[in-house]
Amino acid sequence: MKSITIKGSERESVGKKSTKALRNAGKVPCVVYGGESPLHFSADEMSFKDLVYTPNAHTVVIELENGEKVTAVMQDIQFHPVTDSILHVDFYQLFEDKPVTMDIPVRLEGNSPGVRNGGRLLFRKRKLAIRALPANLPDFFNVDISKLRIGDNIAVESVKSDDFTILHPDNTVIVQVKTSRTAIADVEDDEEETEEGAEAAAEGAEAPAAESNE
Structure with a gap:
């Protein structure tokens, strides 16, 4: 899975006053869980644009000013209800030997013949929750x-794959094509009708020939 680097500063104080001061300065207070103790840091709000404002899934390398690097995944994010600015981000630290839960986006490939015939494409699951070791996290699911x-x-x-566990029942529908009022017969039905029409035309052509021989 692709990774994004976010440069931040470890927070000395985590009180409401310091948090407010960080936000006023255009920085986002963050916490990394999963290690021996929570790691509190802050980073410029612009640092999160490639992580948050994208349909893709990424891991994150957090680089602190003291040289420490932490690999993590985003677990939760809070936005301001009016301005949509980022208020807080929670991360979960990754370890090579520990599985992690993550939402992976689904990408549709190809053109559905059912849609071409007027059916409605319903994209039911745009993301799938999986549990896997960090090395086995896919960038996305391709669905043909x-x-x-x-x-x-x-x-x-x-x-399904042996590399990860999908946290949804096997029969959970990802995408489907439903009929609609404007739907026409499927391609296979059209082909059968064409063949029947050709046979009828051939019989019709033979009939006049038989009459002319009499």
Whole structure:
């Protein structure tokens, strides 16, 4: 999985006064859990743009001024209800031998024949929660919808792997195509009708020929 570096400063004080002063200075108070003790630090709000304002999933390398580096994943984020500025971020420290839980985005590939025939594509699960060792965290799930016809769906079972555990039931629908009022017969039905039409045309062509021989 791709990683983003965030440069920060360890916080000496974690009281309300110092937190408010950090936010007024355009910095975000953060905490890293999972280690021997919580690590409190702050970083410029702009440092989080590639982590927060993206559909992609990333791990994070937190570089502190004292030279310490911590690898983590974002666990929670709080936004201001009016301005949408970032108020606080929680991280969870990663260790090579400890599994971690993370939401991984789903990407759809291909064009659904069911949609081409007027069906409605319903993208039910845009992210899947998984548990895995850090080295086995995928960047995203690729789901091929090129064979998805009206009435079909693709469930979690089809994207399972030995590298991680998906924290959803196997029958959880990721994407499906449902019929709609404007839907037409599926491609296979169209082909059958074309073949029947060709046979009828051939029979019609033979009939006049038989009459002319009499």
